[in-house]
Amino acid sequence: MGIPDYYEFGCNTTIVAGHDALEQISGLLVSMEAKNPMVITDHGVRRAKLVDILLQALDGRITVRTIQDDVPPDSDIKTVQTLAAKYTKNRCNAIIALGGGSVMDTAKGVNILASHGSDNLLAFAGAGALHHTLNPLVAVPTTAGTGSEVTRVAVISDPDNDRKLLFTSGFLMPDAAIIDARMTLTLPSAITAATAMDALSHAVEACLCLGRNPLSTAHAHEAIALISHHLLPVIRNPGHKPGRLALAAAATLAGMAFSNSMVGMVHMLGHSVGSVCHVAHGTCMAILLPYGMAYNFHRTNSQLADLLLPMAGADLFARTSPADRAQKAVDWVHQMNRRLHQATAGAHTVCLREIKGPDGSTLVPGHLLPKIAHTALGDGSIFYNPEDLDYDDCLMVLEAAHGGTPLDRSRVKKG
Amino acid sequence: MNSAFQFLCRTKTAFGSHALFHLSFDLSCMNAHKPFVITDQAACDAGLDLQLARAFQDAHVPLGIAVLEDTSEMESLYRLFVDKGYDSIIVLGTGMVVQTAKALNLALCTGPETLRSSAGPRQINASLLPLAVIPTHPGSGQETTGETTFLHHVFASPFLMPDLLIITADTMLGTPCDVVMDSGLTSLALCCEAFVFSDNPFVRSFAGPGICMVMENLIFLVQNPGKEELLCQKAGKDRRQPLAQLAHAAALSGFIRSNVPDLKTLQAGLHAGEPGIAPEAGLSRGLCMVLALLDMFENSKDTSAWLGKLLLPLTDAQHYATVCGTGQADAAIQTIRDLLQKLSRILSKDFGTLEQAGLTNGQVLKISEPPFLRQS
Amino acid sequence: MMDFLEITPGRQTLKRWYLAVMFRFFGRAIQAAARVDQPVTSEFAAMPENYTFCLGAFPGGPYMVVGKDENGRVRYMGSSIAHRTIHLHLTFKSPALLFLVFTFRESTPIANARNRLYVRGDVAQACAVMRVMDMIQVFLLPKFLAKRAVKRYPDWSVKRRTLVRAQVYIRTIAGL
Ligand SMILES: [Fe+2]
DSSP states (O other): OOOOSEEEEEEEEEEEEETTGGGGHHHHHHHTTOOSEEEEOOHHHHHTTHHHHHHHHOOTTOOOOEEEOOOOSSOBHHHHHHHHHHHHHTTOOEEEEEESHHHHHHHHHHHHHHHHTOSOGGGGOEESOOOSOOSOEEEEESSSSOOGGGOSEEEEEEGGGTEEEEEEOGGGSOSEEEEEGGGGTTOOHHHHHHHHHHHHHHHHHHHHSTTOOHHHHHHHHHHHHHHHHHHHHHHHSTTOHHHHHHHHHHHHHHHHHHHHHOOOHHHHHHHHHHHHHOOOHHHHHHHHHHHHHHHTTTTSHHHHHHHHHHHHHHHHHHHSOGGGHHHHHHHHHHHHHHHHHHHTTTOSOSSGGGOBOTTSOBSSOGGGHHHHHHHHTTOGGGGGOSSOOOHHHHHHHHHHHHHTOOOOGGGSOOO | OOSEEEEEEEEEEEEETTGGGGHHHHHHHTTOOSEEEEEEHHHHHTTHHHHHHHHTTTTTOOEEEEEESSGGGHHHHHHHHHHHTOOEEEEESSTHHHHHHHHHHHHHHHOTHHHHOOSOSOOOOSOOOOEEEEOSSOOOSGGGSSEEEETTEEEEOGGGSOSEEEEOGGGOOOOOHHHHHHHHHHHHHHHHHHHHHSOOHHHHHHHHHHHHHHHHHHHHHHHSOOOTTOOTTTSOHHHHHHHHHHHHHHHHHHHHHHHSSSOHHHHHHHHHHSTTSHHHHTOOHHHHHHHHHHHHHHHHTTTOHHHHHTHHHHSOHHHHHHSOTTHHHHHHHHHHHHHHHHHHHHTTOOOOOTTTTTOOHHHHHHHHSOHHHHHO | OOEEEEEOOOOOHHHHHHHHHHHHHHHHHHHHHHHHOHHHHHHHHTSOTTOEEEEEETTTOOEEEEEEOTTSOEEEOOSOOTTOOOSEEEEESSHHHHHHHHTTSSOHHHHHHTTOEEEESOHHHHHHHHHHHHHHHHHHSOHHHHHHHSSSOOOOOHHIIIIIHHHHHHHHHHTO
16 A cells, blocks of 8 residues: 555545435434525436425425526536525525536535625635635535535636636535435436546546545545446446446545545546537546546556456456556456447447537547647646646647547657 | 445544644634644653644744643633633644543533533534644544543534544654554454445445555554653654554544444453453453454354455455455455464464453354344 | 643744745746746746736745736746735645745645645646746756656757756846
């Protein structure tokens, strides 16, 4: 077990997981003296009737003051301000965030404003700008992926100034995260695959990046083993509750891992593909993950080799010679992508070139790669990546991921 | 996997070199600008109080430092804290000082009469004052639990968990061999039991590293015992680093205690604590716990899926993967037995059995009954 | 009986003095490199007008302020953050942690990964500032030290390694 000179680990969110974990939400809210919550969610969640499940789970002790369901796919400052005003107007004293990453980020932003009685979100941007506990926030994730229910960050975009605001504080961690298998039962298989690969990328990057430590690694390995065991079976049998619960728990474990050791180039490039070409986050992660592993290969050989055990199991690990394990781990991710591609009848893409929009158009045309590479240089995840990347390096990795060809490791500059 | 499970660890752990220098910033993030330090004589003799003060240089943070002798001083601690207007607590020490600090924190938020009430355990639902704990030697894990015992009353709430835990070799004091062994075996027993029987991936993620830290450092520390008078400044760095890791393992076992109900090894440890039982047989609490653990494992060898996987944190990936599936449970048990044997050889001491320690046959049976059998 | 004492910790004079000297040197080197080295110039060119950033330590410094003046020229603006609009703060959680980095015992990326510093301001600009600082370290430090300070020691052209570096050095010392 490699122990770094210094590390931090913490996650002060109460995690309640189970097939019917939502039944405990009233008790949790009562114990936090938060009987008048606002529900923040989005249209997709509402359409999937998950709000109904939530409302049924709430008992007479709780009065939902208002349900707000128009959170956009990318949380922005205006939405946050509008919702915060509604929070105050309806005299709410807590938030239930029911949704994916954007809903969570929005809810965190609303909580900052509502708890401070302010309407100026900018005043709280950056690290360490919060000094008090905020009002109660209960997160109910509906995609098994982002892990935002246990992270201390919120990303909220400021479209007027064309930038993304980053909020970091221990106080942004939700007070409770409720991992209920019912929330993900109806996710379409392609989204299940992409979000699980997002969680996998969190786990893998947590093991490789500069902030890695024994605790984040243990959480990450646990998450990887769960995903490896349950992802393909759940894709084949979407209504399998234990499998759904395992994937949801894996996403939360991976969230705890990466919020403590951070993510690197896979997210750095993935965020940029997402913002330039409007591709779903999980889709980018699935494609870029093996490339990030290959790029950092020479810096993280032993960490990669360790990943093979939770990924492929003891038998294959024992059969592979120690020198080949790292490469096998990279191959395993490629292989997982191909299997998901088959299991979802091609909906899960394995290279950037093949990502299609709803109208069948190519979302990531080759001529945008330079723009993506340029945007990537402004992403904060670069700080945590084991190996440095300049513009040419980004472009090289993007080109390989675009065509779906393995990364030529001899072209990686090692300094 | 279980169909339902929970987890909460309110504490942020900072481990390693220069960890003390993060403290003034982290406290200021919690709006704490005037900390009250509770410590003991041993820490002061080693100059740790001044070392802590050095970490606050340039921060213009005044420190009030109380050097504690026993728990009866709650009254004066409370008065000092309130009169001088402190806003947070730093504990520099392990054991009694931590318990006192938690109780003080409780008294400060719910009124001093709370501690005197004989109402038994009470529920605390509100945040207490910021509490940072800096251990000076490996403890029993109690330092990170959401529990404190004061004047025989037990108070429990997740809010009693420290907000910050700072474990650094810089504050480790030379620790007597028996304290080291007791701490290591206690952490090992708790982490192993939770790893195998909790069926909770969040618990396992804390238990696994705890087990590794004990397995990698305990033998070394027992082989190279520190003398009590050999305090931190003089003890070699190579000895303090393993001590810090063992303290880390103890902290992890504390988180586990707060999250896994009815740990059987903990009950076994309590039996050892009963007067007249274990000490005569030379059985420390930690040893009793590991012996109970082994009994429990023998009884559930064929039924527990996770016992075999315990081999991974107990040894390493290579060893775990090469032992074939069915042999893993036996190998895991054997690894723990080997550890005890090594310790017994180093100390040239026979460890004996639970029966020899004075536990009745019935008590042993009750302890070694695997938890999942009780449930079904 | 319980002992009680109150301590008001003092200042680390020697370390602060060392950091002040390093900052002055480093700040002037950024100013110099922004004049003579094309990659550094273009990083600054992409920053907004009057852009000012500050490297320092919590809670009371020392600080190093660098920014573009009204003519767009990059200048080392001294060690005071008072009466200035600062767009980006890179702040170490304690002067001792800053000292670790400036005595080359820990690289900036590692210090960052260990949560020893925090960034307040736009992340994209922070990335640019970090790239500039990496380049300055490669200019100023002998290779064995620079290798410890940056993630990957770059493969620069002979001209940049010799001619441009010499210019940076001369200008730094002369304060141009
Ligand atoms: Fe992600």
